[in-house]
Amino acid sequence: MHEWLEIADGGLLLWLPQFLAPAEADEWLSWLLTEVTWKEEYLFGRPVPRLVAWYAAVGVRYTYSRLTHVGEGWHPRLAELTQRVSEVAQVEFNSILLNRYRNGSDSMGMHTDAEPELGINPAVATLSVGATREFRLHHLLRKEKRSYQLTHGSLLIMAGTSQHHWLHGIPKTKRPVGERISLTFRRILG
Numbered sequence: 167m168h169e170w171l172e173i174a175d176g177g178l179l180l181w182l183p184q185f186l187a188p189a190e191a192d193e194w195l196s197w198l199l200t201e202v203t204w205k206e207e208y209l210f211g212r213p214v215p216r217l218v219a220w221y222a223a224v225g226v227r228y229t230y231s232r233l234t235h236v237g238e239g240w241h242p243r244l245a246e247l248t249q250r251v252s253e254v255a256q257v258e259f260n261s262i263l264l265n266r267y268r269n270g271s272d273s274m275g276m277h278t279d280a281e282p283e284l285g286i287n288p289a290v291a292t293l294s295v296g297a298t299r300e301f302r303l304h305h306l307l308r309k310e311k312r313s314y315q316l317t318h319g320s321l322l323i324m325a326g327t328s329q330h331h332w333l334h335g336i337p338k339t340k341r342p343v344g345e346r347i348s349l350t351f352r353r354i355l356g
């Protein structure tokens with residue numbers, strides 16, 4: 167099966183740079199740009215530096231950074247993609263948080279995905295399409311760092327104890343970059 171990489175303190179990573187073939191990734195990028203209703207999200211009265219969207223079964227709720235998303239149902243294409251990613255991760259994902267980084271000024275600060283509704287050692291899978299952006303992982307206590315270039319069509323899965331010991335995020339860049347969309351798959355416990 168797939169080769170998971172062990173990182174400090176029981177974290178696990180699976181990196182599949184070509185999860186989607188280039189043509190399939192191109193098709194997803196244009197579909198997501200046109201079919202998804204992208205929203206601005208506000209945190210403490212200020213817009214976060216990216217656009218977001220959320221898909222899950224009706225009524226599934228996810229709260230992060232004091233924002234609650236409630237599922238309004240699946241698009242069949244996204245349900246099918248979730249199934250594909252779930253098979254690789256060996257986890258039944260039931261939601262997707264999508265992030266759209268319009269340019270190098272859009273970003274996501276270092277954080278953990280450790281919300282209680284994800285359970286103790288959640289797997290979180292990130293599928294990327296569009297421009298390549300850096301994904302950073304910093305150990306919370308050690309000086310250890312890791313960095314992945316999340317390329318068009320790539321899949322990165324964090325599992326094991328990753329969310330207890332490692333922060334992750336997408337830094338801003340001054341390099342001119344086009345749009346990137348990440349689809350982050352999670353299992354919200356009922």
Ligand SMILES: O=C(O)CCC(=O)C(=O)O
Binds near residue numbers: 263265301335
């Ligand atoms: O865009 C990414 O690759 C990271 C997204 C992320 O960490 C999140 O949505 O929690």
Ligand SMILES: [Mn+2]
Binds near residue numbers: 278279334
């Ligand atoms: Mn995250």
